[in-house]
Amino acid sequence: MVAGPAHRLVYNLLASVHLGVVLGAGWRLLHGFPAFTLPAVVRPLLALIFLAGLVILAVAGRSYDLARFAGFAQLRRWVPDSALATEGLATGGMNARVRHPLYLGVLLMLWGGSTTLFALATAVCGTVYILVGIRFEEDKLLRLYGDAYAAYRKHVPMLLPWPGGHPKRQGNHLL
Numbered sequence: 001m002v003a004g005p006a007h008r009l010v011y012n013l014l015a016s017v018h019l020g021v022v023l024g025a026g027w028r029l030l031h032g033f034p035a036f037t038l039p040a041v042v043r044p045l046l047a048l049i050f051l052a053g054l055v056i057l058a059v060a061g062r063s064y065d066l067a068r069f070a071g072f073a074q075l076r077r078w079v080p081d082s083a084l085a086t087e088g089l090a091t092g093g094m095n096a097r098v099r100h101p102l103y104l105g106v107l108l109m110l111w112g113g114s115t116t117l118f119a120l121a122t123a124v125c126g127t128v129y130i131l132v133g134i135r136f137e138e139d140k141l142l143r144l145y146g147d148a149y150a151a152y153r154k155h156v157p158m159l160l161p162w163p164g165g166h167p168k169r170q171g172n173h174l175l
Contacts, residue, residue: 005078009071022125030118038115046112053108056094060101063093082144089145091152097161099152100137103130104159134158 003010038046067073074081094101107130110123138158141149 005074005080006071008068008074008081012071023122026118026121026125030116030121033117035116036120043115046115048112050109050112053105053110053112055105056101056108057105060094060105063090063095064102089141089148089152091156096156099156099158100134103134106130107159 065073067076068081068084071081073084077083098104107127110119110126114120114123138153142153145152
């Protein structure tokens with residue numbers, strides 16, 4: 001960790017700057033295109049998907065220590081993120097249904113808002129970014145929590161909650 005206890009905060013700041021640059025470039029290149037012509041039933045459906053994402057973010061966000069998520073808790077205690085792993089793995093609330101409820105909420109908002117070329121490009125790029133990020137985050141969580149996270153990962157799907165429990169695993173699939 002190059003930035004020590006400030007690693008998470010620096011990461012979040014760099015990710016925010018990167019996001020701003022990508023969104024700015026996308027807006028500059030794609031903002032002039034008209035909204036998609038969609039069937040009348042699709043727009044309300046997309047709005048519901050967007051709203052579901054917003055609700056998931058709000059509900060799931062209550063289960064997280066936002067100071068730790070942002071990196072302020074590590075800075076305040078002057079400890080690396082790994083030192084806070086002693087607080088235990090959060091598996092309650094929405095985390096009992098999916099391992100990454102915040103990412104699920106963001107993905108639903110991105111795809112629910114995809115009514116223009118710019119929004120669609122943002123949804124595609126955002127999805128790729130999130131899926132790559134999940135891979136790195138899962139590796140980090142396995143290092144931090146070991147067998148507890150491995151067992152949790154076996155029983156709780158990554159992004160899509162399945163009625164009746166976790167689908168039969170087939171290797172290390174994305175769901």
